[in-house]
Amino acid sequence: MLDAVRAEWIKFRTVRSSVVLAFVIVLISVAPAILVASLSGTRSAIDAPANRVETLLIGVNLSNLLVGVLAVLVITQEYRFSTIRTTLAATPKRLRVLKAKAITLASICAVACIALLVVSVGVGALIFKLRDLPLTLSDATTWRIIGGTLLHMVTFALACLGLGTIVRSSAGGIVLALVWPIVAEPTTLAILNALKHGSWGKWLPFLAGGQLASASRDTDFLRPWPGYIWFAAFSAALLVLGAWLLNRRDA
Amino acid sequence: MIEVRGLTKRFGAKVAVNDLTFSVQPGRVTGFLGPNGAGKSTSLRCMLQLDRPEAGTCTFAGKRLDEYPQPLREVGALLDAKYVHPTRSSRNHLRYLAASNHLPVSRVDECLAMVGLTEVAKSRVGGFSLGMHQRLGLAAALLGDPQIVLFDEPANGLDPEGIIWIRNFMRYLAGQGRTVLVSSHQLGEIANTADALVVIGRGELISQGTVSEFVNRMTAAWVRVRSPQAARLAGMLTEARVSVASEADGALRVDGHDAAWVGELAGRNGIVLHELSPQQGSLEEAFLEATKGATEYHAGEPAGLGAMPPGPAPPSPSPSPSPSANARQPAPGAPLPPPPGAR
Numbered sequence: 001m002l003d004a005v006r007a008e009w010i011k012f013r014t015v016r017s018s019v020v021l022a023f024v025i026v027l028i029s030v031a032p033a034i035l036v037a038s039l040s041g042t043r044s045a046i047d048a049p050a051n052r053v054e055t056l057l058i059g060v061n062l063s064n065l066l067v068g069v070l071a072v073l074v075i076t077q078e079y080r081f082s083t084i085r086t087t088l089a090a091t092p093k094r095l096r097v098l099k100a101k102a103i104t105l106a107s108i109c110a111v112a113c114i115a116l117l118v119v120s121v122g123v124g125a126l127i128f129k130l131r132d133l134p135l136t137l138s139d140a141t142t143w144r145i146i147g148g149t150l151l152h153m154v155t156f157a158l159a160c161l162g163l164g165t166i167v168r169s170s171a172g173g174i175v176l177a178l179v180w181p182i183v184a185e186p187t188t189l190a191i192l193n194a195l196k197h198g199s200w201g202k203w204l205p206f207l208a209g210g211q212l213a214s215a216s217r218d219t220d221f222l223r224p225w226p227g228y229i230w231f232a233a234f235s236a237a238l239l240v241l242g243a244w245l246l247n248r249r250d251a
Numbered sequence: 252m253i254e255v256r257g258l259t260k261r262f263g264a265k266v267a268v269n270d271l272t273f274s275v276q277p278g279r280v281t282g283f284l285g286p287n288g289a290g291k292s293t294s295l296r297c298m299l300q301l302d303r304p305e306a307g308t309c310t311f312a313g314k315r316l317d318e319y320p321q322p323l324r325e326v327g328a329l330l331d332a333k334y335v336h337p338t339r340s341s342r343n344h345l346r347y348l349a350a351s352n353h354l355p356v357s358r359v360d361e362c363l364a365m366v367g368l369t370e371v372a373k374s375r376v377g378g379f380s381l382g383m384h385q386r387l388g389l390a391a392a393l394l395g396d397p398q399i400v401l402f403d404e405p406a407n408g409l410d411p412e413g414i415i416w417i418r419n420f421m422r423y424l425a426g427q428g429r430t431v432l433v434s435s436h437q438l439g440e441i442a443n444t445a446d447a448l449v450v451i452g453r454g455e456l457i458s459q460g461t462v463s464e465f466v467n468r469m470t471a472a473w474v475r476v477r478s479p480q481a482a483r484l485a486g487m488l489t490e491a492r493v494s495v496a497s498e499a500d501g502a503l504r505v506d507g508h509d510a511a512w513v514g515e516l517a518g519r520n521g522i523v524l525h526e527l528s529p530q531q532g533s534l535e536e537a538f539l540e541a542t543k544g545a546t547e548y549h550a551g552e553p554a555g556l557g558a559m560p561p562g563p564a565p566p567s568p569s570p571s572p573s574p575s576a577n578a579r580q581p582a583p584g585a586p587l588p589p590p591p592g593a594r
Contacts, residue, residue: 003350011347014347015339082331083335085296085301086348086391088301089316090351092316
């Protein structure tokens with residue numbers, strides 16, 4: 001298993017797309033934190049520490065989308081260039097390949113996200129401090145948001161890996177990873193609301209998962225932890241479906 | 252040793268491979284022959300567990316591929332040299348394969364040197380020529396120093412020099428006692444390389460065995476006779492109800508009897524012979540005979556062009572040396588021929 005993970009790590013870092021995406025992710029994660037910390041008004045709505053931290057993490061949450069793209073590409077590029085056949089001829093136990101991809105991707109995301117959180121919150125807090133707007137990191141909600149951002153990003157990446165494994169095409173996988181959470185679910189929610197079934201919307205998995213990284217408490221949604229657990233279970237289901245298909249389909 | 256048992260693979264309603272059973276022996280090059288669309292690549296993919304067959308098994312030295320913890324050390328395959336990521340370097344391509352089977356990085360550099368890609372090891376594969384792709388594919392197949400190697404149409408797109416190189420490479424591998432299975436739809440490629448053949452058509456086994464067995468089975472032996480008294484001899488043969496035909500150069504083609512019989516007949520009747528030679532069909536003839544009716548797509552006449560020029564000339568009945576007579580296997584341990592263009 002360790003060998004398979006090493007192979008996946010080499011694969012990940014030796015193609016241009018991942019390097020470029022990683023660079024862009026850093027850029028769009030950190031830049032908004034600096035902007036927000038420097039330019040936000042002194043008496044704006046972000047006075048509560050949790051709200052203030054949340055605004056510092058706008059960029060990190062935005063970069064989720066690119067993390068999703070990256071996760072989709074981890075598997076779909078293998079199909080696009082048929083290296084999946086090279087890979088599976090060397091590792092015929094297919095589930096091992098998918099597990100290795102999941103472990104590698106989750107580790108990369110976790111490390112990257114921790115780094116981005118430290119930099120975003122650190123730089124933001126520093127700038128706030130220089131402007132005499134101290135940022136206290138003592139309350140539970142603040143830490144729930146910081147930890148939630150990390151958990152959500154890793155889980156979202158794994159969900160997208162599952163989606164990519166199911167659809168196998170880069171274009172299809174990327175469209176799904178972008179459209180589902182930011183277009184399809186909000187639209188569905190709006191439709192449900194219009195039909196007076198808004199409470200059903202709390203079961204939309206990606207929206208439910210996002211609650212853990214959010215300071216606002218919208219009572220229409222699942223509470224942060226139940227919401228995250230539902231999202232994690234849904235992501236696991238996507239991965240299991242992907243694994244099942246990977247194992248029975250022709251490569 | 253490769254053993255394929257009852258392999259069956261369908262794509263929807265189309266049966267690509269039907270109850271295919273054959274075995275491949277070590278120490279020789281086995282050609283996997285069949286017309287386009289015969290199911291060669293599908294079979295190879297099923298053997299490597301890339302395609303999921305409806306039925307059947309394939310074992311390499313007694314075990315399925317997934318029963319080996321590090322399959323690259325047992326079975327190396329070159330399916331399509333384009334199965335690489337264009338923005339990855341050839342060295343990195345081999346490195347991840349090596350890592351997945353716990354092979355040292357030093358082996359990657361060895362293999363790159365073996366196929367003559369050391370100088371471009373760090374360039375992106377996207378800029379490679381087809382020949383360079385093939386060499387990278389070969390390096391990948393040999394990464395784990397496997398005892399069994401599978402090549403799918405390895406000479407496709409190579410220049411003549413590259414074809415000779417890859418052919419020598421295959422003989423060299425077989426000379427070391429490895430099991431070498433190489434698919435092709437081009438006879439010329441196989442004729443000078445393979446010791447044994449597995450011939451399939453429409454997904455079914457047509458023949459397996461050595462090249463000479465195949466030729467003997469699929470083509471009839473005949474006797475070529477030249478004589479200044481050819482007409483008289485022909486008349487006697489016809490009288491004896493022996494099938495006789497005239498060749499383009501005036502020689503006679505006698506079917507159904509061996510050279511001794513024809514020579515004795517001529518001798519008893521005082522007929523002078525200038526040539527009396529037993530003939531065997533060529534591999535080409537054998538192949539065409541074997542796959543008759545098994546080709547997927549027959550060339551039709553192009554519409555609106557009027558009469559077609561005559562189709563491909565029938566196989567030449569001129570004397571063909573037995574393909575197995577050609578010099579083959581280099582001595583075991585002979586140095587590997589340098590790749591073309593190796594610097």
